Amino acid sequence: GEDVEQSLFLSVREGDSSVINCTYTDSSSTYLYWYKQEPGAGLQLLTYIFSNMDMKQDQRLTVLLNKKDKHLSLRIADTQTGDSAIYFCAEKNTGRRALTFGSGTRLQVQP
């Protein structure tokens, strides 16, 4: 079955870059996503990448995909205290309409 793994916690200082990592097992994954969840809120779609891409950049966010190693990362440049949240990696393949989520990485940004 499909499995998505993330580390549970990451702490960085304000202004530094954050890198959140994710690994997945489904070799037929076609779309990979990053969502952000702030306390008491729903999941906010940050960005997603097609499996035929290596990189996608959107302002302070950079997504890197290593399809061979089934490794996805999210880099947040110039991390701010407002970036403190839980970040979920998710994947989808063409055979399924729903997403499979990782357990989330809690990002703590220290001033």
Place this chain on the structure above:
Amino acid sequence: DAGVIQSPRHEVTEMGQEVTLRCKPISGHDYLFWYRQTMMRGLELLIYFNNNVPIDDSGMPEDRFSAKMPNASFSTLKIQPSEPRDSAVYFCASRSGGSYEQYFGPGTRLTVT
């Protein structure tokens, strides 16, 4: 665009009571998903609909859970009878069939005592 709307935002009920959670997807979206989030199991898909028809309900825990989508703008998730282990945050999400962007509602935090 108001986004996905869920109600109530918080629900506290006693064991054995019926609970109904409601969702209004984004207008024009033809896929609707119900997820449950707990500390122990993370985010789990319960059921999803396409054009108001349930497609995959394999994630529904047991017969106490049921979901309906009577029209394109409304869905319910019902738990009857509720149990303390049903306490979780329930999310509704929707997307258009022509897109890969799935949008979540704010969730309903359910507490069963």
